[in-house]
Amino acid sequence: MLRIYNGVKWMKIVFCSAVCATIALCVYHNWVHAKELDMLGNGVVKVHRSKHLREDILYGDRDGVTAISLSHNANQKPVDGNIKDLDEAKAKIRELEMRIKLLEGGNPRRFPDVKFLNYRTRKRILVTGGAGFVGSHLVDSLMMEGHEVIVVDNFFTGRKRNVEHWIGHENFELIHHDIVNPLFIEVDEIYHLASPASPQHYMFNPVKTIKTNTVGTINMLGLAKRVGARVLIASTSEVYGDPEVHPQPETYWGHVNPIGPRACYDEGKRVSESLSYAYAKQEKVQVRVARIFNTYGPRMHMNDGRVVSNFILQALRNEDITIYGHGDQTRSFQYVSDLVEGLTALMASNYSMPVNIGNPVEYAIKDFAKKIRDLVGGRSRLTFSDAVEDDPQRRKPDITVAQTQLHWQPKVTLQQGLKKTIDFFHKELLRSSHSNRNMFQPELSLTNPILNAKAEQVEVKR
Numbered sequence: 346m347l348r349i350y351n352g353v354k355w356m357k358i359v360f361c362s363a364v365c366a367t368i369a370l371c372v373y374h375n376w377v378h379a380k381e382l383d384m385l386g387n388g389v390v391k392v393h394r395s396k397h398l399r400e401d402i403l404y405g406d407r408d409g410v411t412a413i414s415l416s417h418n419a420n421q422k423p424v425d426g427n428i429k430d431l432d433e434a435k436a437k438i439r440e441l442e443m444r445i446k447l448l449e450g451g452n453p454r455r456f457p458d459v460k461f462l463n464y465r466t467r468k469r470i471l472v473t474g475g476a477g478f479v480g481s482h483l484v485d486s487l488m489m490e491g492h493e494v495i496v497v498d499n500f501f502t503g504r505k506r507n508v509e510h511w512i513g514h515e516n517f518e519l520i521h522h523d524i525v526n527p528l529f530i531e532v533d534e535i536y537h538l539a540s541p542a543s544p545q546h547y548m549f550n551p552v553k554t555i556k557t558n559t560v561g562t563i564n565m566l567g568l569a570k571r572v573g574a575r576v577l578i579a580s581t582s583e584v585y586g587d588p589e590v591h592p593q594p595e596t597y598w599g600h601v602n603p604i605g606p607r608a609c610y611d612e613g614k615r616v617s618e619s620l621s622y623a624y625a626k627q628e629k630v631q632v633r634v635a636r637i638f639n640t641y642g643p644r645m646h647m648n649d650g651r652v653v654s655n656f657i658l659q660a661l662r663n664e665d666i667t668i669y670g671h672g673d674q675t676r677s678f679q680y681v682s683d684l685v686e687g688l689t690a691l692m693a694s695n696y697s698m699p700v701n702i703g704n705p706v707e708y709a710i711k712d713f714a715k716k717i718r719d720l721v722g723g724r725s726r727l728t729f730s731d732a733v734e735d736d737p738q739r740r741k742p743d744i745t746v747a748q749t750q751l752h753w754q755p756k757v758t759l760q761q762g763l764k765k766t767i768d769f770f771h772k773e774l775l776r777s778s779h780s781n782r783n784m785f786q787p788e789l790s791l792t793n794p795i796l797n798a799k800a801e802q803v804e805v806k807r
């Protein structure tokens with residue numbers, strides 16, 4: 346009996362020891378293999394090896410796991426495919442981390458330090474066409490001054506990319522809207538810039554261009570009347586048409602062909618001015634009218650089609666520089682930051698008649714082409730093709746009114762402005778060649794942006 350009793354006792358001891366050893370081994374196994382892998386921003390990625398020998402990647406912040414668990418089999422040897430999968434998973438985790446942070450309100454984005462204005466000095470300002478080339482630079486200036494800015498754009502020529510650095514800022518709002526339709530919001534000031542400005546863009550759909558500059562302007566003036574806002578209308582040097590007076594003062598009535606290919610824009614802007622003064626007279630709306638001369642700078646579209654972007658891109662690509670006509674026609678080019686200063690000065694002033702905002706330094710187009718080629722340093726040849734119909738032959742603003750009434754005049758020289766613009770287009774080219782490295786490249790002609798846009802659309806559909 347005693348022997349049997351001793352035997353059972355020993356069996357119990359051996360069994361208990363085996364159980365304890367197994368538990369200890371499991372604990373050791375998990376302890377040895379549980380390891381912290383990586384730190385990602387504010388989050389911590391951990392890898393735990395479970396009893397099924399699968400590695401669970403848990404993502405969380407320092408207060409605990411907040412998200413996902415991905416697995417891959419730890420028994421598999423880390424062949425290339427697995428490493429790639431793991432890298433992809435990590436990249437996905439990073440992206441999810443950003444989204445979670447955004448959803449949790451912990452916005453990790455940093456904005457430029459804007460001025461603080463109190464409720465008395467801070468204005469709520471609407472910029473139509475605020476995602477466009479000029480509009481987005483104006484938005485930057487108004488935001489930095491500490492105002493609340495509402496951008497309205499139909500994205501025909503504007504791009505979200507131009508204002509993306511403000512998206513999420515408490516003073517900024519972006520509305521996808523076409524101003525041909527009424528808009529009901531409350532604002533103190535309106536900068537009405539919405540309209541295509543490049544001849545190739547505004548001639549693409551002339552009826553729409555007329556509607557934007559007539560019906561769209563009525564809608565903005567109506568809004569200004571309803572809420573008592575001051576409104577600045579972006580008019581153009583094109584109201585002078587192909588001028589017979591040189592340089593052009595605001596008192597010159599212009600020389601426009603009312604049925605020519607440019608009429609949709611020229612006459613559209615002339616009606617826009619007429620509407621402004623009709624609303625001012627009849628409805629006591631406070632209006633400001635800026636006649637904007639040729640403007641250039643960063644954020645011009647690669648397919649803009651105007652002379653500055655065309656020549657710079659052609660020179661950077663060592664392609665022929667295409668001069669339309671003999672090249673003796675002239676233009677006067679202002680850098681975009683000068684224009685923005687002119688627009689804000691005009692809005693703030695008590696002067697309500699039209700004001701030319703432009704740089705009076707005048708260039709023949711063929712000399713301008715040589716200047717760009719010299720600055721870029723390429724080997725492009727200058728080529729001459731047919732002149733554009735109704736192309737104004739001379740253009741130079743008389744800026745006496747701006748100088749006396751607004752104490753404004755341009756500061757940026759052509760050399761300085763072109764260098765910044767060339768730098769911008771250089772980066773854009775690098776960006777597009779990088780992202781399109783593996784894509785079919787259609788033979789695009791810079792000189793026809795509308796066809797280019799269509800070709801790109803066809804390519805996307807394929």
Ligand SMILES: O=C(O)[C@H]1O[C@H](OP(=O)(O)OP(=O)(O)OC[C@H]2O[C@@H](n3ccc(=O)[nH]c3=O)[C@H](O)[C@@H]2O)[C@H](O)[C@@H](O)[C@@H]1O
Pocket residue numbers: 542543544581582583610637638639640641650651652653655656667668669670674676710733736737792
């Ligand atoms: O840049 C602007 O701010 C202005 O641009 C255009 O007016 P336009 O001066 O005709 O614009 P461009 O297309 O840049 O043409 C300027 C001159 O260069 C010539 N050009 C243009 C492009 C090109 O590749 N080659 C070329 O010789 C044109 O024939 C024209 O004589 C718009 O109509 C204006 O409203 C706007 O204010």
